[in-house]
Amino acid sequence: MSKSLSRRTVLRGMGTALALPWLDVMSPTRLLAAKSTLAAPPLRMGFFYVPNGIHMQDWTPDAEGSSYGLTRTLERLKEHKSDFNVLSGLTLDGARAHGDGGGDHARSVAAFLTGAHPRKTNGADINNQISVDQATAAKVGDATRFGSLELGLEASAQAGNCDSGYSCAYASNMSWRGPTQPVAKEVDPGAVFDRLFAAQSSNETRRMKSVREKYRKSIIDFALEDAKSLHKQLPAIDRRKLDEYLYSIRDVEKRVAGADRLSVNEEGVPDYPRPRGVPKALSEHSELMMDMITLAYQTDSTRILSFMFTNAGSNRSYPEIDIKEGHHELSHHGKSESKQKSIATINRFHLDRFGELLKRLKGISEGEGTLLDNCMIVYGSGISDGDRHNHDDLPILLAGKAGGRIESGRHIKYENGTPLCNLYTWMMQQMGVQTDSFGDSNGVIKL
Incomplete structure (x- = not known):
């Protein structure tokens, strides 16, 4: 009979550190009688923002x-x-003007995970509050290699005027470690891959990437001997999980390498700065990032994650779905039927990308359910109608079952004006944080 395996076990080899997915053998109770209850898989939280x-x-x-x-x-x-x-019915009061005039887009991003009203400035004197992901990571983040991950498809900016006198730091960062500490997001899938699966030292990461490219070896090749040794020790169901996991990593690694070769400077797309090393097509870029998120959760490299599809007020176009106008420009539709139709098409494009993630998470067995079952992932925006710039009755989804704590498959309508932070307070409690409030909450939401 196989011995119990530590959750922190990794496969190592020449600068590579491959974290493992949740395996049944990791349950400390699996060696007890068949009627005993397996240890529950870890709970994950995530936040996805659309502008x-x-x-x-x-x-x-x-x-x-x-x-x-x-x-x-x-x-x-x-x-x-x-x-x-x-x-x-959920509301983001911190995104409202409160006498500060324009800037709803930047305020919406800055307030989305903090519930706070950011100081209006385009200088260095930015001031916000800690975000729910960072507040949770500060309490429970030491259980994983990364307390949290901050990802997206557009790079963060930390200075400049991005929205009616609001700093770009507000418009492009929704994770905040403290009032003056926005957490920049990573947009390069290759960089995320290296963080997850290469050794801890950044110098070693760069060196081993160079070695792999020189000898055309996969990360898995370097850890193969360790993997073979572990494979022999596992029961059949875990051997299958390990094989599927290693295959998925190799597949993602190949596509990340292909994305590097596809990198070009795209012209004619309004207000969309493209970092080097990401795919040309937004759908492909998003697909790779959804793979990174899946692997990060699957390997328990982190349990807390935030993701921004684009920055506040993004005016990029979507040629992949035949939308040539800029997104922000279209959102000020003035009740134009054609513009509203285009906005709805963009909304569905974003939701398709999110659906790809749900499909991946749902396809991974974990404990007595799936990886998605052990998640609680918020998807939404800090603005309801882009033309009205209103911040009440927000478009919010909550995906996953939180390890059986959520009865999903419902439309729940709360009293209009209910703080979004009431939801976050509940989520923090499920993650093991002892708190009765967060941000501008006035209670704990019922699910």
């Missing part, structure tokens, strides 16, 4: 409860309906 609001007519369901019908936009998640809840 410029949503075409709400195609988003909000009419009915409540589990019998609600999917709207035109939510229809894109049809195969996952039983795996998420639609939450209506």
Whole structure:
């Protein structure tokens, strides 16, 4: 009979450190009688942000409860309906003007995970509050190699005027370690891959990447002997999980390498600065990042993650779906039917990308369920209607079952004005943080 395996076990070889997925053999109780309960897999939290609001007519369901019908936009998640809840009525008061005039886009990002009203400035005197992901990581983040990961598809900026007198630090960072400490997101899939699977030293990471490129070896090749040794010790079900995991890493590594070769400077796309080393197509870039997120959760490299599709007020176009106008420009639709149609198309494009992640997480067995079952992932925006710039009745989804704590598959309508931070307070409690409040919460949400 196989011995119990530590959750922190990694496969090593020449500068490579491969964390392992959750295996049944990692349960400290698996060696007890068959009737004993396996140790619960870890719980993960995540936050996904889309800019410029949503075409709400195609988003909000009419009915409540589990019998609600999917709207035109939510229809894109049809195969996952039983795996998420639609939450209506939640409000982000910190994103409102409160006498500061314009700047709703930057305020929305800055407030989305903090619940705070950021100081209006485009100088160095930025001031916000700690975000829910960082507050949680400060309490429980030491259980994993990375307390949290901050990812996205557009690079962060830390200075300059990005929105009506609001610093770019507000517009491009939703994770904040403290009032003056925005956490920049990583947008290069290759860099994320190296962080997850190369050795801890950044110098060693660069050196081993050079070695791999020279000898055309995969990270898995360097850790192969360790993997073979472990494979012999595992029961059949865990051997299959390990094989599937190693295959997925090799596949992702190949696609990341291909993305490096595809890197070009794209012209004619409004207000979209492209870092070097990312795929040309947004869908491909997103697909790789969803792979990184899946691997990060699967290997328990982190349990806390934030992701921004684009920065606040992003005016990039979407040629992949035949949208040539800039997103921000379209969001000020003035009730134009054609512009609203384009906005809804962009909304569905973003939701398709999120659906790809849900499919990946749902396809990985973990404990008595799936990896998605052990997640609670918020998807939404700090703006409801992009034309009105309103911050009430926000478009919010909560995906996953939080390890059985959530009854999913419902549309839950809260009293309009309910702070979004009421949800975050509940999520922090599920992660093991002892708190009765967060941000501007006035209670704890009921799910």
